[in-house]
Amino acid sequence: MPKTKKSKKSKKIKVSKKIKLNKIKSKPKTNVKFSEKKINQSGVEEKPEIKKIKKQPSEKRLYNLKDFVVYPKHGVGKITGIEKASIGEIEIHFYKIFISKEKLTLTVPINQQSKLRPIASINQINKCVSILKSKPKIKRTMWSRRAQEYDQKINSGKIYELAEVVKDLNKNTDIIADQSYSERQLFEKAYERLKSEFEAVLNVSSEDVQKKMDKALGRTQIAEQPE
Numbered sequence: 001m002p003k004t005k006k007s008k009k010s011k012k013i014k015v016s017k018k019i020k021l022n023k024i025k026s027k028p029k030t031n032v033k034f035s036e037k038k039i040n041q042s043g044v045e046e047k048p049e050i051k052k053i054k055k056q057p058s059e060k061r062l063y064n065l066k067d068f069v070v071y072p073k074h075g076v077g078k079i080t081g082i083e084k085a086s087i088g089e090i091e092i093h094f095y096k097i098f099i100s101k102e103k104l105t106l107t108v109p110i111n112q113q114s115k116l117r118p119i120a121s122i123n124q125i126n127k128c129v130s131i132l133k134s135k136p137k138i139k140r141t142m143w144s145r146r147a148q149e150y151d152q153k154i155n156s157g158k159i160y161e162l163a164e165v166v167k168d169l170n171k172n173t174d175i176i177a178d179q180s181y182s183e184r185q186l187f188e189k190a191y192e193r194l195k196s197e198f199e200a201v202l203n204v205s206s207e208d209v210q211k212k213m214d215k216a217l218g219r220t221q222i223a224e225q226p227e
Helices: 002-026 110-115 122-133 143-154 159-169 181-202 206-217 220-224
Strands: 068-071 075-087 090-099 104-109
Touching: 068 090, 075 181, 090 110, 104 110, 122 159, 122 181, 122 206, 143 159, 143 181, 159 181, 159 206, 181 206
Parallel strands: none
Antiparallel strands: 068 075, 075 090, 090 104
């Protein structure tokens, strides 16, 4: 008697397995596309032609003539032209950007405009002023390492990082002995970059911007001293 029960169970298992396999096999195949073969008159299969797209991959144009933009390695510039040129069979569109502080004209392809950023907003300028007013961070690492970090921040194109460099390297003094040559160079580079963006955003004179920044840095007394 126990033998017959086992045989019945095994038969049921086998039958159920067969049903499942049949169900799997009966499923229609989907998402399969067959490419049509082209055969010429001589009966030889023709290979499809691969055509190269002769267009410049471009991003959406964000800037217009006379717009101020920031190019990370050079600072604030003004778009003086939107031009095009043909290189081979490809038509390239690009911006002409004049960096007044360096008397330099840059040519930036429109499809590489991710390197550019628009100038800061009034709110961002106000945040920069509050950064300049805050206490500088004192780092104990070697100057060579700190100098490299400051240089990276200056060339990052990020306005808050630029303000931090100005704040950290500000000595509240014009005495050369209190600041090394490389420190002074980095401070002046960051200071001028930040100042030029303040000028472009606030649309005020260089003197007014300098007064605003020096007041935030606590350098007002230095500015007032006779030369």
